[in-house]
Amino acid sequence: MKAIIPAAGLGTRFLPASKAIAKEMLPVLERPTIQYVVEEALCAGASEVVVILGNNKPEVMAHFSPAPDLVASLLRRGKDALAEAVSHAGALPVSFAHQDQPRGLGHALYCVEDLVRDERFFVLLGDVLVPDADLLVRMRALSEYHDGASVIAVFEVPLDQVSRFGIIDGTPLDGDAPHGSVTTWRLNDLVEKPTPQQAPSRLAVFGRYLLTPAIMAILARTAPDTSGEIQLTDALRELLRTEEIYALLVEPDEGFDCGTVASWLETNIRLAWRDPHLRAVVPAAGAVSST
Numbered sequence: 001m002k003a004i005i006p007a008a009g010l011g012t013r014f015l016p017a018s019k020a021i022a023k024e025m026l027p028v029l030e031r032p033t034i035q036y037v038v039e040e041a042l043c044a045g046a047s048e049v050v051v052i053l054g055n056n057k058p059e060v061m062a063h064f065s066p067a068p069d070l071v072a073s074l075l076r077r078g079k080d081a082l083a084e085a086v087s088h089a090g091a092l093p094v095s096f097a098h099q100d101q102p103r104g105l106g107h108a109l110y111c112v113e114d115l116v117r118d119e120r121f122f123v124l125l126g127d128v129l130v131p132d133a134d135l136l137v138r139m140r141a142l143s144e145y146h147d148g149a150s151v152i153a154v155f156e157v158p159l160d161q162v163s164r165f166g167i168i169d170g171t172p173l174d175g176d177a178p179h180g181s182v183t184t185w186r187l188n189d190l191v192e193k194p195t196p197q198q199a200p201s202r203l204a205v206f207g208r209y210l211l212t213p214a215i216m217a218i219l220a221r222t223a224p225d226t227s228g229e230i231q232l233t234d235a236l237r238e239l240l241r242t243e244e245i246y247a248l249l250v251e252p253d254e255g256f257d258c259g260t261v262a263s264w265l266e267t268n269i270r271l272a273w274r275d276p277h278l279r280a281v282v283p284a285a286g287a288v289s290s291t
Contacts, residue, residue, distance in 0.1 A: 001140070001210075002115060003041035003122040006108040007034060008054035008099040013260050022057040024126045026258075028268055029275070030085070032063060033258055036129045038092055041122060044136035050115060052097045052108050066090040104229025110219040117213050120148060125207030127259035129267065135255065139210045139248055142184060146246055150215070150239065153208035154185070155250040159196045164259070165204035166192050166233045170247055185247040187240060192233040205233075206250050215239055 011023030018026075024034035034051070041049050053060055067090055074083035097115075099108045109123065120143065122136055130136075139151045154168055170185030191200060209232075218235040225231055236245065256267040272278040 001046060001120055001122060002048045002050060003044075003046035003124060003136075004109060004112055004116070005034065005037055005041070005049065005051045005124050005126065006099075006105055007051050007057065007060060007126055008102055008108055010054075010102055014264075022060050024057070025059055025063065026264065028129060028256075028258065028264070029271055029278070031089075033129060033264075034060060034126050035063070035089060035092075036131060037124050037126050038064070038094055040130050040133040040136065041124055042092070043133035044122070044140070046122060046136075048115075049092075049094050050097055050112055051094055052099050052111060054099055054102060061096060063089055064092055064094045102229075103224070104231055106219050106222055106230035106232040106235050109232065110216060110230070113216045113220070117216055120150075120210060120212055123209040123211060127257065128207040129256045129258060130208070130250075130254060131256070131271065132254065135208055135248070135250060136210070139208065142246055142248055143210050146244065148212065149243060150212050150236075150245045151210045152187075152236075152245065152247050153206040153250050153255075154203040154247045155206045155252070155255060156202050157204045159199070159202055162196055162199040162202060162204065163193050166190055167194055167199045167201055168203045168205065168247055169200035170203065173246075183249040185249070187236075187245040187247055189240070190233050190237050192231055203247065203249070206255055208250075212239075212243060214243060 011018030025032040169189040257263040
């Protein structure tokens with residue numbers, strides 16, 4: 001099963017920093033956010049990881065390329081651990097596709113239609129991290145339990161934040177998960193960035209999808225929205241007419257939002273709080289850590 005990582009967005013929430021560096025290259029602790037996402041896909045057994053880039057993010061490609069001169073310099077200076085970390089990033093099996101202009105998530109996925117037209121595939125957004133890398137495994141198990149259906153991950157957000165996300169209307173299926181312990185939902189509808197008054201729930205799409213190839217035929221005919229973007233949410237709503245879609249509830253300590261400056265900063269603090277080598281220098285982290 002392939003894993004697709006769309007990373008062609010402009011990162012406007014992080015301007016002016018994202019003017020000179022891709023948002024996906026902003027660090028969470030010692031690694032750029034996109035490396036966490038790539039490693040998550042590989043840990044879940046993805047057969048291939050494809051990162052979709054725009055035309056202005058050469059640093060992402062450089063990060064996943066070998067850097068023998070830098071590695072040799074680090075080794076000469078006795079910095080073996082850093083040399084290993086640099087070598088590891090440059091050896092990760094990542095390929096790249098291109099989206100010529102930012103026309104939405106749906107358009108980005110359709111740019112790789114030829115790669116996934118015959119099989120289910122993962123989609124991982126870089127705005128959220130799952131450091132323990134178990135979520136995709138559970139999503140695949142849930143999909144197989146429901147005869148290969150599409151599965152999306154969701155998490156609960158405060159009502160005043162629903163307008164940042166796609167929000168689901170779903171029916172809870174208690175006890176329906178393969179292992180009997182994870183809350184799952186059967187989708188009835190999806191609403192893209194609703195107002196608090198319009199939101200059917202507080203369950204937001206988390207940025208992890210397992211999709212059937214039928215979505216590609218729908219994306220091919222999905223009209224752009226008023227901003228000129230082709231929304232995956234619109235295509236998923238149409239897919240619901242012919243296929244069931246399920247949602248898997250992500251636990252609060254499992255996934256981390258990096259979509260805004262504030263949430264990216266909180267993610268750094270919470271993960272530093274988990275690290276015994278860093279915990280001593282972030283004594284305020286207990287205020288945001290739930291572990």
